[in-house]
Amino acid sequence: MISEKPYVLNRWYEYMDKHDFTILDELLAEEVVFHSPVVHTPQRGKKITKIYLMAAEKVLGAGDFVYTKEITSNQQIMLEFTTVIDGVTINGVDIVTYNDNNQITEFKVMVRPLQGMQKLHQQMMEMLENFKK
Protein backbone atom coordinates (compact mmCIF):
# COMPACT_ATOMS: atom_id res chain seq x y z
CA MET A 1 0.00 0.00 0.00
CA ILE A 2 1.47 3.33 -1.07
CA SER A 3 -0.22 6.20 0.72
CA GLU A 4 0.30 9.90 0.31
CA LYS A 5 2.71 11.48 2.80
CA PRO A 6 1.09 13.58 5.53
CA TYR A 7 1.18 17.35 4.94
CA VAL A 8 3.18 17.87 8.14
CA LEU A 9 5.86 15.46 6.93
CA ASN A 10 6.23 17.16 3.55
CA ARG A 11 6.53 20.54 5.25
CA TRP A 12 9.07 19.13 7.72
CA TYR A 13 11.24 17.85 4.86
CA GLU A 14 10.94 21.26 3.22
CA TYR A 15 12.13 22.89 6.45
CA MET A 16 15.11 20.51 6.70
CA ASP A 17 15.93 21.02 3.04
CA LYS A 18 15.69 24.81 2.96
CA HIS A 19 16.79 25.50 6.55
CA ASP A 20 13.81 27.88 6.61
CA PHE A 21 13.06 28.47 10.28
CA THR A 22 9.83 30.36 9.52
CA ILE A 23 8.28 27.02 8.55
CA LEU A 24 8.60 26.06 12.23
CA ASP A 25 6.34 28.98 13.17
CA GLU A 26 3.64 27.43 11.03
CA LEU A 27 4.28 23.80 12.03
CA LEU A 28 4.56 24.05 15.81
CA ALA A 29 1.44 24.21 17.97
CA GLU A 30 1.50 26.76 20.80
CA GLU A 31 1.36 23.95 23.36
CA VAL A 32 4.03 21.77 21.69
CA VAL A 33 6.25 19.74 24.03
CA PHE A 34 9.86 18.88 23.17
CA HIS A 35 11.60 15.83 24.64
CA SER A 36 15.39 15.86 24.38
CA PRO A 37 17.40 12.65 23.88
CA VAL A 38 19.64 13.57 26.80
CA VAL A 39 17.48 15.18 29.48
CA HIS A 40 14.37 13.73 31.14
CA THR A 41 12.48 17.00 31.76
CA PRO A 42 10.27 18.07 28.83
CA GLN A 43 10.52 21.55 27.31
CA ARG A 44 7.05 23.08 27.00
CA GLY A 45 5.82 25.65 24.51
CA LYS A 46 6.48 26.88 20.99
CA LYS A 47 9.28 29.33 21.82
CA ILE A 48 11.64 26.95 23.62
CA THR A 49 10.81 24.05 21.27
CA LYS A 50 11.72 26.21 18.29
CA ILE A 51 15.08 27.08 19.88
CA TYR A 52 15.87 23.41 20.52
CA LEU A 53 14.85 22.36 17.01
CA MET A 54 16.90 25.14 15.41
CA ALA A 55 19.93 24.22 17.50
CA ALA A 56 19.47 20.53 16.66
CA GLU A 57 19.16 21.34 12.98
CA LYS A 58 22.37 23.36 13.09
CA VAL A 59 24.23 20.58 14.91
CA LEU A 60 22.80 17.51 13.16
CA GLY A 61 21.80 18.95 9.79
CA ALA A 62 25.31 19.81 8.70
CA GLY A 63 27.34 17.43 6.60
CA ASP A 64 26.18 13.88 6.11
CA PHE A 65 22.70 14.11 7.63
CA VAL A 66 20.19 11.80 5.95
CA TYR A 67 16.78 10.42 6.86
CA THR A 68 16.84 6.63 6.42
CA LYS A 69 13.35 5.51 7.44
CA GLU A 70 9.85 6.90 7.88
CA ILE A 71 6.90 5.24 9.57
CA THR A 72 3.60 7.10 9.69
CA SER A 73 0.16 6.29 11.04
CA ASN A 74 -2.66 8.00 12.95
CA GLN A 75 -1.13 11.49 13.00
CA GLN A 76 2.14 10.09 14.26
CA ILE A 77 5.44 10.10 12.42
CA MET A 78 8.72 8.34 13.14
CA LEU A 79 11.74 9.43 11.13
CA GLU A 80 15.07 7.68 11.53
CA PHE A 81 18.24 9.57 10.64
CA THR A 82 21.98 9.10 10.52
CA THR A 83 24.77 11.63 10.50
CA VAL A 84 28.46 11.81 11.37
CA ILE A 85 29.92 14.58 13.55
CA ASP A 86 33.70 14.74 14.10
CA GLY A 87 33.93 11.11 12.97
CA VAL A 88 31.26 9.95 15.44
CA THR A 89 28.16 8.29 13.97
CA ILE A 90 24.84 9.50 15.38
CA ASN A 91 21.79 7.37 14.58
CA GLY A 92 18.50 8.70 15.86
CA VAL A 93 14.77 9.11 15.56
CA ASP A 94 12.34 12.01 15.53
CA ILE A 95 8.98 10.94 16.95
CA VAL A 96 6.33 13.47 16.04
CA THR A 97 2.66 13.79 16.95
CA TYR A 98 0.47 16.34 15.19
CA ASN A 99 -3.09 17.56 15.64
CA ASP A 100 -6.08 18.04 13.34
CA ASN A 101 -4.74 21.48 12.37
CA ASN A 102 -1.52 19.92 11.03
CA GLN A 103 0.47 21.36 13.89
CA ILE A 104 3.06 19.42 15.85
CA THR A 105 2.07 18.90 19.49
CA GLU A 106 4.93 16.61 20.56
CA PHE A 107 8.46 16.27 19.25
CA LYS A 108 10.74 13.65 20.79
CA VAL A 109 14.29 12.77 19.80
CA MET A 110 16.27 9.65 20.72
CA VAL A 111 19.79 8.80 19.58
CA ARG A 112 22.29 5.95 19.72
CA PRO A 113 24.89 4.74 20.39
CA LEU A 114 26.21 6.10 23.72
CA GLN A 115 29.17 7.76 22.00
CA GLY A 116 26.78 9.47 19.57
CA MET A 117 24.61 10.75 22.40
CA GLN A 118 27.64 12.18 24.19
CA LYS A 119 28.83 13.93 21.03
CA LEU A 120 25.37 15.37 20.34
CA HIS A 121 25.01 16.52 23.95
CA GLN A 122 28.32 18.40 23.87
CA GLN A 123 27.54 20.08 20.53
CA MET A 124 23.98 20.98 21.54
CA MET A 125 25.18 22.64 24.76
CA GLU A 126 27.54 24.85 22.75
CA MET A 127 24.92 25.65 20.10
CA LEU A 128 22.26 26.54 22.69
CA GLU A 129 24.72 28.93 24.34
CA ASN A 130 25.10 30.68 20.96
CA PHE A 131 21.32 30.90 20.49
CA LYS A 132 20.89 32.45 23.93
CA LYS A 133 23.49 35.18 23.28
Add this chain to the structure above:
Amino acid sequence: MISEKPYVLNRWYEYMDKHDFTILDELLAEEVVFHSPVVHTPQRGKKITKIYLMAAEKVLGAGDFVYTKEITSNQQIMLEFTTVIDGVTINGVDIVTYNDNNQITEFKVMVRPLQGMQKLHQQMMEMLENFKK
Protein backbone atom coordinates in the same frame (compact mmCIF):
# COMPACT_ATOMS: atom_id res chain seq x y z
CA MET B 1 -8.58 5.01 9.92
CA ILE B 2 -8.42 1.98 12.18
CA SER B 3 -6.46 -0.82 10.57
CA GLU B 4 -5.80 -4.32 11.83
CA LYS B 5 -2.52 -4.78 13.66
CA PRO B 6 0.21 -6.65 11.78
CA TYR B 7 0.57 -10.34 12.71
CA VAL B 8 4.17 -9.77 13.82
CA LEU B 9 3.05 -7.06 16.23
CA ASN B 10 0.36 -9.21 17.81
CA ARG B 11 2.84 -12.06 18.27
CA TRP B 12 5.39 -9.66 19.72
CA TYR B 13 2.89 -8.43 22.31
CA GLU B 14 2.08 -12.06 23.10
CA TYR B 15 5.79 -12.73 23.66
CA MET B 16 6.15 -9.72 25.96
CA ASP B 17 2.99 -10.67 27.82
CA LYS B 18 3.76 -14.37 28.32
CA HIS B 19 7.57 -14.10 28.51
CA ASP B 20 7.52 -17.07 26.12
CA PHE B 21 10.95 -17.14 24.51
CA THR B 22 9.94 -19.86 22.02
CA ILE B 23 7.89 -17.21 20.20
CA LEU B 24 11.20 -15.53 19.33
CA ASP B 25 12.29 -18.69 17.47
CA GLU B 26 9.27 -18.24 15.23
CA LEU B 27 9.48 -14.46 14.88
CA LEU B 28 13.19 -13.94 14.17
CA ALA B 29 14.57 -14.44 10.66
CA GLU B 30 17.88 -16.34 10.43
CA GLU B 31 19.58 -13.21 9.07
CA VAL B 32 18.09 -10.80 11.64
CA VAL B 33 20.31 -7.91 12.74
CA PHE B 34 20.11 -6.39 16.22
CA HIS B 35 21.18 -2.79 16.90
CA SER B 36 21.80 -1.96 20.56
CA PRO B 37 21.02 1.47 21.99
CA VAL B 38 24.50 1.67 23.49
CA VAL B 39 26.92 0.11 21.00
CA HIS B 40 27.44 1.05 17.36
CA THR B 41 28.37 -2.39 16.00
CA PRO B 42 25.37 -4.47 14.90
CA GLN B 43 24.82 -8.01 16.21
CA ARG B 44 24.11 -10.35 13.28
CA GLY B 45 22.09 -13.56 13.27
CA LYS B 46 19.21 -15.20 15.09
CA LYS B 47 21.20 -16.73 17.95
CA ILE B 48 22.87 -13.55 19.25
CA THR B 49 19.76 -11.42 18.58
CA LYS B 50 17.67 -13.82 20.66
CA ILE B 51 20.15 -13.56 23.53
CA TYR B 52 20.05 -9.75 23.44
CA LEU B 53 16.25 -9.63 23.23
CA MET B 54 15.89 -12.09 26.10
CA ALA B 55 18.32 -10.11 28.23
CA ALA B 56 16.54 -6.86 27.35
CA GLU B 57 13.17 -8.38 28.20
CA LYS B 58 14.50 -9.52 31.59
CA VAL B 59 15.98 -6.09 32.32
CA LEU B 60 13.27 -3.83 30.90
CA GLY B 61 10.21 -6.07 31.14
CA ALA B 62 10.17 -6.27 34.90
CA GLY B 63 8.07 -3.91 36.97
CA ASP B 64 6.52 -0.87 35.35
CA PHE B 65 7.22 -1.62 31.69
CA VAL B 66 4.51 -0.33 29.36
CA TYR B 67 4.26 0.34 25.64
CA THR B 68 2.96 3.88 25.14
CA LYS B 69 2.87 4.29 21.36
CA GLU B 70 2.83 2.21 18.19
CA ILE B 71 3.35 3.41 14.63
CA THR B 72 3.17 0.88 11.82
CA SER B 73 3.47 1.07 8.05
CA ASN B 74 5.04 -0.88 5.18
CA GLN B 75 6.28 -3.84 7.26
CA GLN B 76 7.86 -1.48 9.74
CA ILE B 77 6.88 -1.03 13.37
CA MET B 78 7.87 1.55 15.94
CA LEU B 79 6.93 0.86 19.55
CA GLU B 80 7.63 3.39 22.26
CA PHE B 81 7.96 2.19 25.84
CA THR B 82 8.58 3.50 29.32
CA THR B 83 9.81 1.76 32.42
CA VAL B 84 11.50 2.61 35.70
CA ILE B 85 14.56 0.73 36.99
CA ASP B 86 15.95 1.57 40.44
CA GLY B 87 14.08 4.88 40.30
CA VAL B 88 15.53 5.81 36.89
CA THR B 89 13.05 6.39 34.06
CA ILE B 90 13.92 4.70 30.79
CA ASN B 91 11.97 5.86 27.72
CA GLY B 92 12.75 4.04 24.51
CA VAL B 93 11.72 2.71 21.14
CA ASP B 94 11.83 -0.64 19.39
CA ILE B 95 12.16 -0.15 15.63
CA VAL B 96 11.29 -3.37 13.84
CA THR B 97 11.40 -4.38 10.17
CA TYR B 98 9.85 -7.67 9.06
CA ASN B 99 9.75 -9.60 5.80
CA ASP B 100 7.02 -11.18 3.69
CA ASN B 101 7.22 -14.33 5.85
CA ASN B 102 6.30 -12.33 8.96
CA GLN B 103 9.80 -12.70 10.33
CA ILE B 104 11.79 -9.87 11.89
CA THR B 105 14.88 -8.92 9.87
CA GLU B 106 15.99 -5.88 11.86
CA PHE B 107 15.49 -4.93 15.50
CA LYS B 108 16.82 -1.62 16.74
CA VAL B 109 16.49 -0.11 20.20
CA MET B 110 17.06 3.50 21.25
CA VAL B 111 16.58 4.94 24.73
CA ARG B 112 16.58 8.28 26.51
CA PRO B 113 17.54 10.17 28.58
CA LEU B 114 21.30 9.80 29.16
CA GLN B 115 20.75 8.60 32.72
CA GLY B 116 18.31 5.96 31.45
CA MET B 117 20.80 4.74 28.87
CA GLN B 118 23.51 4.43 31.50
CA LYS B 119 21.21 2.46 33.81
CA LEU B 120 20.13 0.15 30.98
CA HIS B 121 23.74 -0.37 29.88
CA GLN B 122 24.85 -1.40 33.35
CA GLN B 123 21.93 -3.81 33.85
CA MET B 124 22.29 -5.32 30.36
CA MET B 125 25.98 -6.03 30.92
CA GLU B 126 25.16 -7.93 34.11
CA MET B 127 22.24 -9.81 32.49
CA LEU B 128 24.29 -10.82 29.44
CA GLU B 129 26.97 -12.21 31.77
CA ASN B 130 24.30 -14.41 33.36
CA PHE B 131 23.04 -15.59 29.96
CA LYS B 132 26.56 -16.54 28.87
CA LYS B 133 27.18 -18.60 32.03
